Every structure is written in C-alpha cells, then in structure tokens.
Amino acid sequence: MAPPLELLPPEQDAMPLNRIAASPMPQTQALERPRARDVHVWELNLDQPPPGAVQLLDTSERTRAQRFVHDLHRNRYIAAHAGMRLILGRYLDHAPHALQFVIGPYGKPELSPSQQPCADVAPLRFNLSHSNDIALLAVSTDVAIGVDIEALRPGLPDAALAAGVLTATELAELEQLPAEQRTEAFFACWARKEACMKALGLGLALEPRHLHVGMATQRQWVQHQQGHAPLDLAPLPCRAGHAAALAAVGGFGRVTLHAPSELSRSLH
Numbered sequence: 001m002a003p004p005l006e007l008l009p010p011e012q013d014a015m016p017l018n019r020i021a022a023s024p025m026p027q028t029q030a031l032e033r034p035r036a037r038d039v040h041v042w043e044l045n046l047d048q049p050p051p052g053a054v055q056l057l058d059t060s061e062r063t064r065a066q067r068f069v070h071d072l073h074r075n076r077y078i079a080a081h082a083g084m085r086l087i088l089g090r091y092l093d094h095a096p097h098a099l100q101f102v103i104g105p106y107g108k109p110e111l112s113p114s115q116q117p118c119a120d121v122a123p124l125r126f127n128l129s130h131s132n133d134i135a136l137l138a139v140s141t142d143v144a145i146g147v148d149i150e151a152l153r154p155g156l157p158d159a160a161l162a163a164g165v166l167t168a169t170e171l172a173e174l175e176q177l178p179a180e181q182r183t184e185a186f187f188a189c190w191a192r193k194e195a196c197m198k199a200l201g202l203g204l205a206l207e208p209r210h211l212h213v214g215m216a217t218q219r220q221w222v223q224h225q226q227g228h229a230p231l232d233l234a235p236l237p238c239r240a241g242h243a244a245a246l247a248a249v250g251g252f253g254r255v256t257l258h259a260p261s262e263l264s265r266s267l268h
C-alpha cells in the first residue's frame, strides 16, 4: 500500500487531500502518536459498535445517552463515544473507560491534563464529528484541530438556510452553480466552516456568515476576521453522499486516514 503523502502548507503545495492514501493499522496494540502537526483521521461505523460499548462510557455520557428519544440515535452516540475512547486510550495507553475530559467554554472537549503523559510531552488533541451512521475522529499532537462530516440532505439549502450561514460572496457563488450541484457544494462549504469553528473551539459561537471559506474545495488558509490565528483548511475524502473537512490552527502536516474495516478489526 502506498505510504501517506506529505502535505505541506497550502502556499507550498495545494495538493487536495483526496490524494492521500488510507494507512493500515499498526500491528501492535499501542498506537503511535501523530508526529508534530500530523493528523490521524479515524472513520467509525456507528452501526457497528465495539463490544461492551456502554461500559466504556462515563456517567455523564450514559446520562446523555439516556436522553435520546430514538434507540438508533442513542446507539450511534454510544458507538461514537466508545470508539473515540478506545482509540484515544490506545494512543495514551490508558483504559478507555477511565479517560477523563475537560470541556472548553464553548463546549469543545479535550483530554484532561491528568491524562497526558507528562508536562514536557506535547498533549494529544482530538476532535469528533458524527453524521448518521458515520463518525470521524481526528487526532493530533498539540495542534488544535476541527473535523466535520455532513450527510448531504437533498432539497437543501433553501434560501433561508443559505442566507443564514453563508457570506454574501459564498451566496453569490452558490447561486451561480447549476442547480444540481448546489446541495453538494453547500454541504461541503458548511463542513469546511464547521471544521474551522470547531478547530477554534468556538462552535456556533462564531457567526458562520462572518467566516468566509468560499465554494472552491482546494486546501486553503482561512483567516477569521475577528483576528484568530490562521487556519489550514482542506476537504477530507469520505463516503459518497457526505462531505467532510479538516481544519488546524496554524497548519497541519501529513494526514493519515484509517479505514473502517481496519478499525473494526483492531477493536474486536
């Protein structure tokens, strides 16, 4: 299998991320942490939860799981958080059920400092996104990252949704596209925006109409107007009918994708 490609910051190499290759799971139990600025992206199949998934969750996650009205949504939430804990636990050599998280002021979870190896080793960072039966877990060392995956919803956007989240320029670009391309273009744009908002840890506290990412899908730098650090933003390859994106504060290096089949073999 081809080795993953080295991805340089956009001004040096604008190669789209759909050129990177899936990497096989390491044979050993422990996962090697991403090197500085590299990102590992894991794709989880939420309809194939790991065995004993509920037992891996902490009290707050179980409470949250109980609040779902539909079993399908509950089970997928449990699968996402159990899968996330299993993977992070393997990087940190910690029992997955014992991992502790801290929540940022706008809701972004990070691993508790007590879970990190020691003060002079850069902390493991992560971000999770789920959409229907699929989740992406991005993992980095030290770099603040955001990942987003969106299932395309036919018929959207309507005029109100588009006007509510796009900049005026993005809106004009969208309207210039043939009608049959607009749904995919919109959700790809929305995934890029959310990846940025999540990398900054702000979520929807950042007004999406003030964050310009445009309709073009190439890797790019994004500078939010409120003076945040520049974001390195790129689309991620994902299953048909979905759009996904990765953003990293200050730039990312090599991105390695881990396929669902490799993941399920490693977790069962």
Ligand SMILES: CC(C)(COP(=O)(O)OP(=O)(O)OC[C@H]1O[C@@H](n2cnc3c(N)ncnc32)[C@H](O)[C@@H]1OP(=O)(O)O)[C@@H](O)C(=O)NCCC(=O)NCCS
Pocket (backbone or CB within 6 Å): 080, 106, 107, 108, 109, 127, 128, 129, 130, 131, 146, 147, 148, 149, 165, 190, 194, 197, 198, 199, 200, 201, 202, 203, 204, 205
């Ligand atoms: C963070 C946010 C942007 C995530 O939105 P989302 O697309 O619904 O959810 P995702 O699956 O991509 O991400 C959720 C995960 O991000 C993480 N997260 C939560 N808050 C976060 C924040 N402020 N920054 C970064 N990550 C965050 C959590 O791990 C969360 O997982 P959990 O819910 O299982 O605990 C959220 O603020 C939000 O409310 N989004 C609403 C989306 C929306 O209204 N879309 C309409 C336009 S189509």
